[in-house]
Amino acid sequence: MTHQAAPVNAKFWTPGVVVLAILMAAGAAAIAARFIGGIGYVSNLTTARPWGLWVGVDVASGVALAAGGFTTAFLAHIIGRHYYESVVRPALLTAMLGYTFVVLGLMVDIGRSWAIWKPMIYWNPTSVLFEVAMCVMFYLNILYLEFLPIVVERFKGRVNLPGPLAALNSPVEGLLGIADAILPKIMWFFIIAGVVLSCMHQSSLGSLMLIAPTKLHPLWYTPMLPLLFLTSAIAVGYPMVVFEATLATTSLNLDSEMKVLTPLTRITIFLLGLYLALKVGDMVVRGTYVYLFDFTAQTNSFLVEMLFGVIVPWLMLLSPVVRRSRRALFVACTLIVGGVLVNRLNVFVVGYRPPISEANYFPAIGEILVTVGFIATLMFLYRFLVTYLPVLNKPEQEVSA
Amino acid sequence: MGLNRRDFFKYVTVAGAAVAGSGQSAQAWQSRAPSDPVGSLVDLTRCIGCRKCEEACNRVNDLPAPDQSFEDYTVLNRKRRPDERAYTVINRYTSGMIDERDQLVPTFVKLQCMHCQDPACVSACIAAALTKKENGTVHYDVTKCIGCRYCMVACPFEIPAYEYHNPITPKVMKCTFCYERVQSQNKLPGCAEICPVEAITFGRRSDLLKVAHDRIKSNPGRYVDHVYGEREVGGTSWMYLSAVPFEKLGFNTLPEQPIPRLSETIQHSLFSYMWSPIVLFGMIGGVMWASKDKSDRVENGKKGGAS
Amino acid sequence: MIRTGPVIIGFMMFALVGFCWCGPALAAADVTAPKPSVEKVVWTAPDQEAAKKRAAQVVPFVEAVMDECRLCRQQRLRDMGLNVKDQTESYYLLNSPIIRKTEDHYGPVRFMHAKHAGVTKDCALCHHYRPVDDTAMETTRCSACHQKPFQKDHPERLGLKAAYHQQCMGCHKEMNNGPIDCAGCHRKNVPDHKDKINLAANPEPSQVTSECLRCHKPAGEDMLKSAHWLWKGPSPYTLKHRKEVELGKATIATNNF
Numbered sequence: 001m002t003h004q005a006a007p008v009n010a011k012f013w014t015p016g017v018v019v020l021a022i023l024m025a026a027g028a029a030a031i032a033a034r035f036i037g038g039i040g041y042v043s044n045l046t047t048a049r050p051w052g053l054w055v056g057v058d059v060a061s062g063v064a065l066a067a068g069g070f071t072t073a074f075l076a077h078i079i080g081r082h083y084y085e086s087v088v089r090p091a092l093l094t095a096m097l098g099y100t101f102v103v104l105g106l107m108v109d110i111g112r113s114w115a116i117w118k119p120m121i122y123w124n125p126t127s128v129l130f131e132v133a134m135c136v137m138f139y140l141n142i143l144y145l146e147f148l149p150i151v152v153e154r155f156k157g158r159v160n161l162p163g164p165l166a167a168l169n170s171p172v173e174g175l176l177g178i179a180d181a182i183l184p185k186i187m188w189f190f191i192i193a194g195v196v197l198s199c200m201h202q203s204s205l206g207s208l209m210l211i212a213p214t215k216l217h218p219l220w221y222t223p224m225l226p227l228l229f230l231t232s233a234i235a236v237g238y239p240m241v242v243f244e245a246t247l248a249t250t251s252l253n254l255d256s257e258m259k260v261l262t263p264l265t266r267i268t269i270f271l272l273g274l275y276l277a278l279k280v281g282d283m284v285v286r287g288t289y290v291y292l293f294d295f296t297a298q299t300n301s302f303l304v305e306m307l308f309g310v311i312v313p314w315l316m317l318l319s320p321v322v323r324r325s326r327r328a329l330f331v332a333c334t335l336i337v338g339g340v341l342v343n344r345l346n347v348f349v350v351g352y353r354p355p356i357s358e359a360n361y362f363p364a365i366g367e368i369l370v371t372v373g374f375i376a377t378l379m380f381l382y383r384f385l386v387t388y389l390p391v392l393n394k395p396e397q398e399v400s401a
Numbered sequence: 402m403g404l405n406r407r408d409f410f411k412y413v414t415v416a417g418a419a420v421a422g423s424g425q426s427a428q429a430w431q432s433r434a435p436s437d438p439v440g441s442l443v444d445l446t447r448c449i450g451c452r453k454c455e456e457a458c459n460r461v462n463d464l465p466a467p468d469q470s471f472e473d474y475t476v477l478n479r480k481r482r483p484d485e486r487a488y489t490v491i492n493r494y495t496s497g498m499i500d501e502r503d504q505l506v507p508t509f510v511k512l513q514c515m516h517c518q519d520p521a522c523v524s525a526c527i528a529a530a531l532t533k534k535e536n537g538t539v540h541y542d543v544t545k546c547i548g549c550r551y552c553m554v555a556c557p558f559e560i561p562a563y564e565y566h567n568p569i570t571p572k573v574m575k576c577t578f579c580y581e582r583v584q585s586q587n588k589l590p591g592c593a594e595i596c597p598v599e600a601i602t603f604g605r606r607s608d609l610l611k612v613a614h615d616r617i618k619s620n621p622g623r624y625v626d627h628v629y630g631e632r633e634v635g636g637t638s639w640m641y642l643s644a645v646p647f648e649k650l651g652f653n654t655l656p657e658q659p660i661p662r663l664s665e666t667i668q669h670s671l672f673s674y675m676w677s678p679i680v681l682f683g684m685i686g687g688v689m690w691a692s693k694d695k696s697d698r699v700e701n702g703k704k705g706g707a708s
Numbered sequence: 709m710i711r712t713g714p715v716i717i718g719f720m721m722f723a724l725v726g727f728c729w730c731g732p733a734l735a736a737a738d739v740t741a742p743k744p745s746v747e748k749v750v751w752t753a754p755d756q757e758a759a760k761k762r763a764a765q766v767v768p769f770v771e772a773v774m775d776e777c778r779l780c781r782q783q784r785l786r787d788m789g790l791n792v793k794d795q796t797e798s799y800y801l802l803n804s805p806i807i808r809k810t811e812d813h814y815g816p817v818r819f820m821h822a823k824h825a826g827v828t829k830d831c832a833l834c835h836h837y838r839p840v841d842d843t844a845m846e847t848t849r850c851s852a853c854h855q856k857p858f859q860k861d862h863p864e865r866l867g868l869k870a871a872y873h874q875q876c877m878g879c880h881k882e883m884n885n886g887p888i889d890c891a892g893c894h895r896k897n898v899p900d901h902k903d904k905i906n907l908a909a910n911p912e913p914s915q916v917t918s919e920c921l922r923c924h925k926p927a928g929e930d931m932l933k934s935a936h937w938l939w940k941g942p943s944p945y946t947l948k949h950r951k952e953v954e955l956g957k958a959t960i961a962t963n964n965f
Contacts (some may be wrong), residue, residue: 019492041563047484047562050553061557078685080692111548111571122545124529126665129551131672133527192685196678210664211525211555214655223663275633357482448878451890502884589858594810598877599870603858612863 005089007154010252014182020376020383027373028155031108039111043368048357049270051348053367055287057366058105058374060205061346062098063136064233065337069095069143069243071237075267077191086260089391090248091241097378097385100326102136108370109335128207135201142194147257152180154389155318170248203230209347217298217351224278225347233280236340237270238264239313239333246330248382254392262323265333272336301342301350309339430666432635432659434518437538439583440606440638442613443511445650446623447600449490450477450509454592456603458513459491459614461579461591482512485562485574489513491593496645508643510650511592511601514539514576515630516638517659522552522561522660524613530573537606538578539639546573557634557653557660578638606638613642617705635659754801761817763803765785770844770853771862773837784939790846792829798822805852806868817872850875882917 002145034042045052068091075081076088080359120137124130159173160166206229209216214372222228242261283289291299302399322328348360364372447652456471458464465486469476471567477493490512494674495505516539523539530545531552540553549569553561564571588594593603602609629647630640643650671677777785785791803816816818825831835847850871866874876893880886887893907919923927933936 011673034412035568036569037566038564038566041568044601045550045563047482047553047564048559050550074685078689078692080689106549109549111550111567112546112569113548114545114569118545118547119528120462122528122530126661127527127529127551128668128694129525129527129549130665131668164491188686189690194680195685196682199681200672203597204668207664207667208551209554211521211551211669212557213660213663214653215554224665302554352554356557357650379422400431447874447890589810593858597869597873599857599866599874602863604860604863608860608863615864 005086005150005388006251007388008254008386008392010387015249016251016382017259017295017380020380023376024373025050030369034108034370035364036160039109042364042370044361044364044367046357046359046361048354048359049352049361051352052361053349053363054086054105054109056345056348057341057371058109059102060348061341062102062105063202063205064340066095066098066102066236066241067198067202068240069098069115069237071234072194072241073146073191074195078195084260085266086257086393087241087245087264090245090386091237091389092143092146093382093385094240094244096140096147097381098137099143101139101374101378103140105371105374108260115180127228128204128211132201132204132208135179135197135204136306139197139201141195142190142197145183145190148179149183149187150389150391152176154184154324155294156180156218189270190366196299197308198232198233203227203236205229206347209352212352215352215354216347217284217291217302217353219283219299219302220347220351222282222286222288224282228275228278228282231271231275233319233339233383235268235275236336238268238271239336242329242333243337246333248386248392252386256326257393258324258329260327265317265329268336269314269317270309272317276310276314279310292293298346298351301346305339305342305346308335309342310336313339412570418572429640430662432519433533434636435533435535438516438518438606438638438639439578439604440516440537440609441590442602442603442604442609443639443641444600444616445508445510445641445643445645447508447598448511449600450474450493450507450531451597452476453597454490454511455489455491457591457595458576459487459660461582462488462577465661472682477509482574483514483560483562484562485572488574488576492651494645494650496649498645507561507651508645510641510652511687513592513639514559514578515558516568516707517634517651518636519634519659521555521557521634521660524665525551525555527551534580534584536580536584538580538583539575540577540580541575543572548573552616555660557655566691606636606640609640612648632657635662717738755797756801759797759799759801760803762797762799764805766805766855767849767852769855770839770848772839773853774840776837778832778836781836781838782830785846787834788846790831792825792831795822795825802872804868806851806855813867813897814890815897817876818894833879896964 030042039045043052043054061184072084072091073345075086107116110116119130119133135355156176157173159169159176161169161172206225206227209221210223210225213221241263244256245261248254293299293302312334316328316332316335322332404594422503452471452474455467459467467487476541477491479507480492481487481490483490492510492512494510496508498506500506516537518533518537520531520533520539526532527549528545528547530542531549532540532542534540548563548572550561550563553559553563561573561575563573579588582588583590589603590601593601602612604612610628610631613631617624617626617628623644624642625644625646627647628640628642629652630637635658641647641652648654758786789842798821800819800821801816802819824834829836832848836846839845839848839852849866854866854868854871857870859865876886877888880888890896904923905919907915911919
């Protein structure tokens with residue numbers, strides 16, 4: 001079986017893309033407001049609730065949902081299942097964009113964006129956040145390096161810069177040539193490093209909240225939190241690929257990739273099952289099931305997370321019928337993706353209850369606009385890059401609809 | 402002592418040997434609390450709620466003028482928290498006890514950074530902007546701060562506040578324990594100096610603990626037998642004595658274990674000498690090499706390349 | 709910055725002059741005239757100077773006190789025949805340099821020693837311990853034992869300021885008699901306004917008012933609620949209706965900013 005990735009031959013400015021552009025503009029306005037009036041001007045963050053939607057979605061969920069990158073890389077390149085090669089590039093692109101937006105989200109959320117480089121100089125090895133930051137920084141660079149061959153493939157021998165930049169044509173061409181010659185020889189190192197770094201910071205994102213034992217609801221606060229974060233990130237990797245591939249192939253009228261996706265989700269049964277077992281086991285061992293039916297906002301959110309985010313999609317995936325149906329598989333995978341999203345939101349926002357101030361928090365319109373704007377920008381860039389770079393699979397018949 | 406920067410470098414460079422040392426890397430967690438810190442003992446039975454400490458704090462730290470004057474006692478009608486404009490506040494609690502003149506007996510509670518012995522914020526800070534000084538002060542250095550607010554997430558007393566309305570150069574705001582005054586100018590903290598009734602006793606933490614237990618012993622009817630801060634979260638530099646059970650005064654019940662212990666133990670046992678990433682790297686590399694027998698190395702490594 | 713001090717003083721003098729004579733034709737040359745009269749008004753207690761001197765002394769620190777219970781002490785003082793008639797001074801100015809070193813927010817308390825002794829008839833109430841030293845006086849002054857706060861060797865010994873406050877306020881509360889607020893005993897030291905006031909040279913009268921209001925806003929609001937501002941109708945309280953005003957400041961067009 002051969003795969004041929006190619007730029008997508010489709011109109012760029014569809015109505016959907018226009019909607020994305022409008023959302024991006026709204027987000028940009030909110031970001032401008034944040035940098036003029038301060039975080040307090042656009043958000044509902046307070047002393048008692050220092051982390052909100054931005055950390056819960058832009059950062060924590062962004063990292064988790066970009067797990068498709070290292071999980072597919074592991075599958076295709078490390079244990080050598082080249083059968084899955086066709087989903088590696090889109091997953092890599094998703095991961096690269098995902099992590100880029102994690103950093104951009106952080107730039108909005110942290111108070112002194114211009115000082116973001118300081119942890120590189122002032123180390124604090126006891127800080128979990130320090131470790132996460134270092135891993136994310138290195139991993140983002142590795143993702144760019146891993147993506148570089150795609151750029152090289154597209155432009156090598158075809159560099160044609162417009163106007164006065166034309167003088168740079170041959171140097172750029174030279175650089176691309178060097179990259180093409182060197183990258184394949186050293187890429188193995190970066191692929192392994194990418195997986196290692198991912199395992200490190202995916203788990204450490206869970207360790208982040210271990211510093212707040214009095215604030216995080218006991219349903220989530222467990223010493224196993226790092227392990228749960230790691231397993232859930234690994235489990236959500238392939239469903240995220242399915243989710244993203246189905247959306248892309250549908251909206252771009254490409255061939256369905258069910259032939260690859262169906263076996264991919266067979267692995268997910270095991271991975272998600274493992275996560276479910278760990279989560280339930282942890283709950284039983286610590287006896288936190290007593291909280292399950294308190295029917296507070298926290299416990300309800302936990303039930304939603306477990307029921308619709310883990311148990312229902314896991315049961316769905318057990319059925320071969322679901323795995324072979326494009327629509328049903330998409331629903332199951334969307335539930336898993338949503339489940340991990342809700343889990344990260346629960347750990348960082350919903351389950352976080354400062355006992356002294358007992359402050360309630362609901363994201364302000366400005367926070368929502370920033371987050372929505374970032375997600376829209378991410379989708380816009382995905383769309384842009386698959387249009388001009390060889391990422392997605394070329395339709396097998398050249399006569400695409 | 403955790404990994405410092407020099408050690409970190411050293412261990413990365415001798416990475417190969419480090420794996421061998423992984424067995425002893427998961428040592429028991431050790432407190433990094435200073436041995437003889439200073440502290441303050443707040444005797445809530447003495448506090449008269451005059452708010453002079455708030456005023457002095459405002460003055461010595463050059464904080465912005467308050468909305469309501471420090472002589473306006475109506476602010477005591479609501480519960481306040483320290484914020485970005487006030488490092489310390491006084492709250493009034495009534496336990497329902499009534500004195501001879503049928504007046505509710507108030508208890509005034511001063512709130513400020515507790516200057517923990519093993520501070521969660523110091524452990525959490527991404528850039529070591531927060532440090533525990535040898536004299537016990539939890540010190541904030543704005544030049545290192547990036548504004549991630551993880552310290553605020555970590556603090557079990559919900560103390561650090563943030564200048565949310567400063568768009569570019571916001572600061573974390575919390576009690577400084579008047580570090581400069583105490584260390585360089587040999588003065589007392591502003592609040593301890595001005596307190597008219599010595600509700601705040603300033604001194605060596607070890608001496609204060611003795612004083613606290615002496616007071617409880619010699620006035621058993623006056624105090625509940627608990628020095629808040631002696632053992633809470635591994636001990637704090639600020640400690641309290643009270644006549645009313647602390648739970649009724651807005652103090653939260655906290656474990657005796659230092660807050661950073663769990664996360665630091667996990668981090669330390671996983672990442673000391675970077676052993677686990679190195680082992681993982683080796684294992685994955687091995688798997689990759691083994692599964693490469695079928696195809697050639699370059700082809701496999703060419704990630705994303707057409708095949 | 710413009711030096712506003714002289715300007716302000718000039719204005720205050722001008723107002724003073726106006727209040728004293730209400731003469732419309734006073735020239736600026738008269739500004740210095742009221743000074744002696746102001747000083748004449750200040751009354752000084754006859755023993756004020758002696759009290760000032762006493763307050764300025766710092767006596768040697770008493771390291772150790774005799775450990776005896778209050779009842780024992782009262783009994784012993786009775787046995788020794790000591791009572792309130794034995795006091796040497798009737799008036800103290802509580803203005804020790806020990807406190808002055810750090811505090812300048814309030815004026816010193818004028819403490820009526822004889823009066824308090826007469827009311828309580830119990831020396832041991834305040835003079836609760838005596839020095840161990842046999843040669844020392846039975847009752848010694850507060851600042852002999854209570855000096856600097858937080859002394860390492862005497863962790864439980866209150867500083868002088870706290871000793872005063874705890875003793876006075878504690879007793880006032882217990883007896884339900886006597887002030888327990890700051891202003892009940894102290895005069896507040898008005899901080900030097902020289903650097904606080906920010907006015908141009910030769911300001912308009914309205915500018916001066918608004919500069920005062922910049923900090924003392926409540927005072928301005930209180931003024932607007934006062935009869936001085938709101939008055940309408942005849943003035944019934946002045947003798948023979950002298951200087952009768954029919955309207956308050958609010959309705960008169962001049963000087964009501």
